[in-house]
Amino acid sequence: MPYGEVVIEATALAKRFGDKVALDGFELQVRAGSVCALLGPNGAGKTTAVRILTTLLRPDSGSVVVAGHDAVRDPRAVRYRIGLVAQDASLDEVLSGRENLVLFGRLYHLSAAAARARAAELLAQFGLTEAAERSVAGYSGGMRRRLDLAAGLILAPPVLFLDEPTTGLDPRARIEVWSAIRSLVDGGTTVLLTTQYLEEADRLADRIVVVDAGRVVAEGTPDELKAKVGPDRVETVTRKPSLDEVFLHLTGRPAHRIDQEAVSA
Known part of the structure; x- marks a missing residue:
């Protein structure tokens, strides 16, 4: 996918759950080869937006195009071109790291040999080869999250969605995950992540979109958003x-x- 091309585009998205308005005219554009961070408080609509963009929810109105395909009309095509790492890890703690990745590969209809080969590649990429045969129950928080990221990349998707990827991690584990995400982007993956951590958005994102009450209230590069607040001031x-x-x-x-x-x- 050409660098800089728009690969995620949401227009006038609206979504209600009963009397609660989750999205109210939400708009978004993400370009290939970049990291876009959705920043906002709990209940702002970030997770709802990600669930719609990844075909897990249908919007009440508006349009969504991901990787060149309409997420409402052709969700299957979108699913083959994206990876999703949700807030809660989807790993089996009884299985080893390698067994988890092979299982995901088989669920994606890879042959047994292809699934094992892909698992080996991802374990090496995320620095988990030495722990590959250990049960996931014995992994640290950072190791589990890196394995979860690897599972989301079984099909090497051009677009990866991360929903609050470092929530609950200690500072060291958070830095490990940040490093893994930057490596993915350096390899050409486009990343959309949601976060509540200002430092995380500042460190990772090429562009930040601030969401509140289901709407985009501000957007720009980290430096552009900082400039809107004004320079440092000493009183x-x-x-x-x-x-x-x-x-x-x-x-x-x-x-x-x-x-x-x-x-x-």
């Missing part, structure tokens, strides 16, 4: 000095010492 609070401070400044001695010396004289 100085002044006060009048006390008389004791004046004496100390002028004489180098506390005022009570001057009083004592005067009495002694």
Whole structure:
């Protein structure tokens, strides 16, 4: 897919759940070879948007085109061109890391040999080869998330959706996942991620889209959004000095010492 081409486009998306408005005219464009971060508070509509973009939900109105295909009219074509890593890991903790990836490969209709070969490639890519035969139950949080990312890439999709990929991870594990995501993008994958972490969006995203109440309220590069707030500002609070401070400044001695010396004289 040519670098810079629009690969994800949502126009006037609307979605309600009963009386609750989840999306209200949501708009989005993501270009090939980039990382776009959807940033916003809980309930802003980020996850609903991702579920519609990945064909898991149908919008009430609006249009969605992903990787050149209409996500509403031709969801099957979209599913063959995307990967999705949801908030909750979809791994089997009883199986080993290798067995999990082979299982996903078979679910994607790869032959047994092709699934094993793809699993080996992904384990190496995400630095999990040494732990490949261990049960996932013994993996750290960062290792599990990297394995989950690998599972989302079984078919080497050009577009990857990550829904809050580092929620609940400690700082070290979060950095491991960030490194894995950047490696994917360097290899040509387009990434759309949702996050609540400002630092995560700043570190990873080429473009940030801020969502609130189901609408896009701001968008731009991290630097552009920072510039809208204004430059750094330092506030100085002044006060009048006390008389004791004046004496100390002028004489180098506390005022009570001057009083004592005067009495002694």
